[in-house]
Amino acid sequence: MSTITLYSVAYGLASLLLGALGSILPGAARAAVTNVDVVTGLGVLIFAAILLAASMLNTIVLIWWERKLLGRFMDRRGAMHVGYAGLLQNFADGFKLFRKDTVKPREADALGFFTGPAAYMVTSMIIFGVLPISTGWNSGALPLSLLLALAIFSFAPLFIFVSAWSSNNKYSLMGGMRSAAQMIAYEVPLLLAVVAVVIVSGSFSLTTIVYEQQNYWYWGPLFVALIVFVAAMLAEMERIPFDLPEAEAELVEGWNTEYGGMLFAFFMLADYLRALVGSILVVLLFLGGWTMPSWVPSAATSFPLAGIFWFMLKTYLVFGVFVWIRASLPRVRTDQLLRVGWNRMIPLSLLAVFLAAVLVTVKCVWPFGCVPSMGV
Amino acid sequence: MATPEANEEKPGENSILWVARPMATAARQFTKSLFRPSTIVYPYERLEDPKFRDRLEVASGKPFGVGEVWDNYRGVHALNIATCISCNLCAFSCPDICIDMVTVAGGDPKHPKKCPQIDYGKCSYCGFCSDACPEGCLTMTTRYELSTPKRSEMVYSPEKLYQVFRSKLPMNPIRLARPANEDAILLDPPLCIGCNACARDCPTNCITMLDVPKPEAKPGEKLPRRIWKEPVVNDSDCVRCGTCISVCPKECLFWGTRK
Numbered sequence: 001m002s003t004i005t006l007y008s009v010a011y012g013l014a015s016l017l018l019g020a021l022g023s024i025l026p027g028a029a030r031a032a033v034t035n036v037d038v039v040t041g042l043g044v045l046i047f048a049a050i051l052l053a054a055s056m057l058n059t060i061v062l063i064w065w066e067r068k069l070l071g072r073f074m075d076r077r078g079a080m081h082v083g084y085a086g087l088l089q090n091f092a093d094g095f096k097l098f099r100k101d102t103v104k105p106r107e108a109d110a111l112g113f114f115t116g117p118a119a120y121m122v123t124s125m126i127i128f129g130v131l132p133i134s135t136g137w138n139s140g141a142l143p144l145s146l147l148l149a150l151a152i153f154s155f156a157p158l159f160i161f162v163s164a165w166s167s168n169n170k171y172s173l174m175g176g177m178r179s180a181a182q183m184i185a186y187e188v189p190l191l192l193a194v195v196a197v198v199i200v201s202g203s204f205s206l207t208t209i210v211y212e213q214q215n216y217w218y219w220g221p222l223f224v225a226l227i228v229f230v231a232a233m234l235a236e237m238e239r240i241p242f243d244l245p246e247a248e249a250e251l252v253e254g255w256n257t258e259y260g261g262m263l264f265a266f267f268m269l270a271d272y273l274r275a276l277v278g279s280i281l282v283v284l285l286f287l288g289g290w291t292m293p294s295w296v297p298s299a300a301t302s303f304p305l306a307g308i309f310w311f312m313l314k315t316y317l318v319f320g321v322f323v324w325i326r327a328s329l330p331r332v333r334t335d336q337l338l339r340v341g342w343n344r345m346i347p348l349s350l351l352a353v354f355l356a357a358v359l360v361t362v363k364c365v366w367p368f369g370c371v372p373s374m375g376v
Numbered sequence: 377m378a379t380p381e382a383n384e385e386k387p388g389e390n391s392i393l394w395v396a397r398p399m400a401t402a403a404r405q406f407t408k409s410l411f412r413p414s415t416i417v418y419p420y421e422r423l424e425d426p427k428f429r430d431r432l433e434v435a436s437g438k439p440f441g442v443g444e445v446w447d448n449y450r451g452v453h454a455l456n457i458a459t460c461i462s463c464n465l466c467a468f469s470c471p472d473i474c475i476d477m478v479t480v481a482g483g484d485p486k487h488p489k490k491c492p493q494i495d496y497g498k499c500s501y502c503g504f505c506s507d508a509c510p511e512g513c514l515t516m517t518t519r520y521e522l523s524t525p526k527r528s529e530m531v532y533s534p535e536k537l538y539q540v541f542r543s544k545l546p547m548n549p550i551r552l553a554r555p556a557n558e559d560a561i562l563l564d565p566p567l568c569i570g571c572n573a574c575a576r577d578c579p580t581n582c583i584t585m586l587d588v589p590k591p592e593a594k595p596g597e598k599l600p601r602r603i604w605k606e607p608v609v610n611d612s613d614c615v616r617c618g619t620c621i622s623v624c625p626k627e628c629l630f631w632g633t634r635k
Contacts, residue, residue: 069406072406072409072410072413073402073405073406073409074405074409075405075408075409075413075414075415076409076413076415077413077415077417080417324399324402324403324406325399327402327406328395328398328399328401328402329395329398329399
């Protein structure tokens with residue numbers, strides 16, 4: 001096996017485990033255990049477990065990364081004591097939240113109160129499942145993976161609204177309302193910015209979009225689309241300056257005011273999971289994914305798991321930009337968000353679509369080069 | 377009054393700058409903090425470490441050095457039990473009433489040696505006690521790490537304060553230049569009964585009981601029943617602790633200026 005892929009790791013582990021199990025079992029049971037369907041099934045389970053572990057681990061490291069960066073932006077140092085440079089601080093915090101009691105307000109609706117966080121968490125995890133990480137490190141070459149990811153991404157306001165409404169708290173309800181109102185401000189420009197990428201790459205598949213960027217990454221020619229996408233993604237992730245649903249200064253803690261303990265940890269994890277997915281989408285659509293430009297020496301791109309290394313490096317740098325924006329800009333008001341969304345971002349995204357059409361028409365743009373292959 | 381229109385975007389301003397300017401500021405702050413953070417990682421680094429010497433100079437406007445800035449920090453006390461004379465002045469002067477005089481080993485059974493025990497839960501680190509100490513045995517050091525998980529551990533016994541003294545921390549030098557005290561213990565002779573209490577309790581043994589001539593009794597007059605001795609105070613040895621005044625049963629000793 002020349003390259004390590006997610007498939008090879010999962011199936012290799014499954015066959016190794018079942019082979020070891022079969023070697024100590026009698027004949028009939030051995031045949032049942034080492035059946036190819038059983039191996040495949042266990043492989044799929046291991047596959048899902050790897051994805052889950054990778055997403056959770058990256059989310060926790062992302063929280064650490066944000067805390068360290070934000071500390072420097074505020075002339076602090078961030079977490080310092082637990083683990084090397086505070087790497088284990090979030091595990092300690094998570095353990096503390098895990099030990100806490102789950103408190104439900106008496107008047108709250110139990111069904112919505114408890115299913116809201118779970119659904120929010122689960123939908124955020126599903127998005128991670130459709131994203132390709134590197135060559136061979138994806139859960140299937142879905143032809144419409146970009147569309148699927150964005151569709152699942154926009155589920156969140158529904159579950160936020162459900163959990164906010166069933167909390168039976170006016171601050172929670174206001175936060176949920178704001179989340180729903182915010183959605184109509186950013187969803188249209190977000191999708192229009194993606195349309196520009198789709199026009200140039202000619203595909204809805206994230207893997208294809210990455211491979212279409214072999215001549216030039218899209219952030220240069222589609223700079224307007226990148227700006228609109230990042231701004232709309234900030235609103236989608238509900239991060240400062242667009243964290244209206246969770247405005248600590250106005251609504252106590254927004255839509256998760258009534259949540260404590262592990263349910264709050266679910267919301268927190270899901271928030272950062274969505275931030276991770278947002279950064280990954282920026283890297284996939286505009287920064288060439290796991291590929292590197294041709295002028296990079298091949299030694300830097302040919303070592304084992306080099307694709308994952310460069311991909312994660314780009315992801316964390318993009319998230320660093322999100323943290324930079326968070327440290328710089330104040331929170332906007334609802335009317336300002338709507339005005340920015342409709343008056344500024346929609347015209348800009350239409351301009352981006354127009355520029356993408358021009359790029360496809362002229363095919364070659366100095367200094368970027370030529371569009372490699374036009375699917376349309 | 378601010379109208380809603382006042383908050384609208386002004387047509388002349390470039391709204392790109394609203395985003396660019398704060399982000400440039402934050403980036404500048406980030407770069408500065410990356411190479412020279414203001415925060416000191418306290419348990420691992422301390423402000424008194426030599427690498428932060430320049431910061432101390434900037435903060436105080438004075439040069440860093442012994443006796444200049446750092447040395448007159450008022451931290452935990454150091455007590456030299458050997459030179460303590462049990463004069464009680466530290467406990468008298470304490471505004472927080474956090475000093476108790478407790479018995480330590482080394483005194484004779486009739487007059488036990490008493491040394492200060494300090495409750496740091498109450499102490500305000502004003503330094504009056506070390507100012508008042510006539511022998512210079514109770515001084516303040518520069519140690520400031522006194523937090524303990526138990527409240528009872530905040531009470532420092534004389535032995536514990538002596539341990540601080542043994543650790544030879546930099547001492548607060550402010551009490552070394554102590555102004556001369558002009559006060560003296562004066563005696564109101566007719567009231568004295570010569571009971572020896574003042575001389576007995578004087579921590580510095582500077583009171584001597586001297587004989588006074590017994591007057592001839594005139595006919596019909598009754599001499600007071602007393603011992604015909606009177607205290608004489610050696611002012612150069614006296615530490616002005618006032619113990620003699622407080623123990624005098626006839627209240628015949630008082631503060632005054634010797635003519």
